[in-house]
Amino acid sequence: MSEASTPKERTRARILDEAAKAMREKGADGIGVAALMKRAGLTHGGFYAHFENRDDLVAHAVDRMFQDSDFVLKRHLAGNEAAKGLSELIDYYLSEETWKHTDRGCPLPSLGGEASRMPTAARQRFSDGIHAFRAALAASLAALELPNPESLAASVLAEMVGAMTLARTLDEDAARLALGASRDQLKRRIGLPIDAG
Amino acid sequence: MSEASTPKERTRARILDEAAKAMREKGADGIGVAALMKRAGLTHGGFYAHFENRDDLVAHAVDRMFQDSDFVLKRHLAGNEAAKGLSELIDYYLSEETWKHTDRGCPLPSLGGEASRMPTAARQRFSDGIHAFRAALAASLAALELPNPESLAASVLAEMVGAMTLARTLDEDAARLALGASRDQLKRRIGLPIDAG
DNA sequence: TCGCCTATATGATGCTCATCATATTATATG
């Protein structure tokens, strides 16, 4: 997942990978230091050679999550015509695959609500991640020559995050409906064709 | 806040009021049994005379939160023309007042992300609350004779929840922009007039 | 006023957690 030069850096990256997965799946407090280190194939003692304390870990884990998110974002938006990129991104972000795999990709649906209660460093990472996501959407929307691309981008991002948040608390059938509704409405208001399905 | 007949019922209601406030503010795990009972003017021992265990408390506290939310919902939507009611609801739900007072009203922005990780009883309460919210929106949208009111209602709810979730992780200036953007875009797509401001 | 029952308080138990001091293993260098 993450490459690094020294063995220690590789170990640190492994810890962060596991933390990023576990926290998206179980919440920021959902995994303790000992359990996390075990998942990384280590014991709890070595933890403080890699991080100042648990808060420091959380902040860097949030970074790691937004790296995943950015990767997906760029995979769809970059090197695609704007309309196609946006359509693909909406379909992927609001897919049943994404619904199922709570430990991957964008941290906002699973941890967005907790972000405001996190220590400053982690919270700042969320803030930066949101701005970057919104800016990427705004650029694509501007390319489509839609009016107020900045405002529309904020609105689109809000709906994407909200729809997945809600869908994840619903059972599978209700989630399917909610996700489909937001995929359709989002494409409609961006002026994209709506595929049957 | 809540009335009841026997003293014990009044005590229980007080505990639930405090739990509902504290959990919206600090997260579902943000307050322990002892601290909660102290906020209600009691000590920790009596807790189990009112609730089976902590999970039971959480489930009923979520109920209590959706009662607050429903009250606000109906205050705006009922006994108002549909257009006016929706406009007021959007303005209130996405207001800076709501942004500040994390311990009041709808639990979805603060706890929506955690809901999927809660025990079944609490999670079911969230699911019911979402359906009721969506149905109320759909009824108002249908009165406006908009196409696909059910789908639109799901989409509008998603944007409302997502916008407040994101705004709460942003600083005040960025939050103001995000909330304003979603207020405008929501009204635009519902065909409501957009007030200057 | 006396005793009963309901509601709340005290105190204890066992668990999980973050953190740290110290020991041990692994790696690299001479």
Add this chain to the structure above:
DNA sequence: CATATAATATGATGAGCATCATATAGGCGA
């Protein structure tokens, strides 16, 4: 092969937690 240094392991400490057994207090019928 020996030694120094870096990386991880062991074990302990103290705090906070949910839960429960038991004790006390406070209102109500006699």
